[in-house]
Amino acid sequence: MSEGAERLLAGLTCRIATRDAQRKWAIGNWFSDPLMRPGWLGDQGEDRYKKQLQGSGHQWTFRWNDFPYVEDVVASLTAPLIGVSGAIARDADDHFEVRLGGATLRLDGQRAPMQRESEVAP
Template identity: 85%
Template sequence: MSEDAERLLAGLTCRIAARDPEGGWAIGNWFSDPLMRPGWLADQGEDRYEKQLQGAGHQWTFRWNGFPFVEDVAASLTAPPIGVSGAIARDAGDHFEVRLGSATLRLDGRRAPMHQEPEVTP
């Protein structure tokens, strides 16, 4: 495991209960949403606890199918002042990538529900 990858992976565990003071994201110990956003843990099946980390060297992938939302994990690793210094996140469409130096951590998880404005009728 490269040093940069080790810092990113350590960042996952160090931020297990992290929460944005502005209310933009939260990790919730990997099982609940302290922000109580609509749609969190909509699937109450046992499979929501499945998590898998694979990789070597500079390339790692973390997959999970429950909470937290993938955007929250990326933010916890990159948002100032709590983020890993130098880490940047990129939305790659079907996943997020967090990069630090030569290391890439691919995050494959559930997306946060889209915020929808209420319909206004004339």
């Protein structure tokens, strides 16, 4: 495993219970939404526990099918102050990539539903 990949993967575990002070994202220990956003993920039975990490060297992929939303994970890894220093994200439409140096962590998780205008703060 490359050093950059090691830092990105360590970033996932170090941020397992984090949430943004402005309540824009939260990780929730990978099973719940501490922000209790309405209309977001509900109970999906045993399938919610499916998570898979695979890769080697500079290229790693993490897949999961329940909370947290992929945007929340990306934010936790790239946010000012709490993010992994130097990490940048790219939205590739069907997944996100977080890069650090030559390392890439592909994140395949559920996307957050689009917010309705009535849910957006003024």
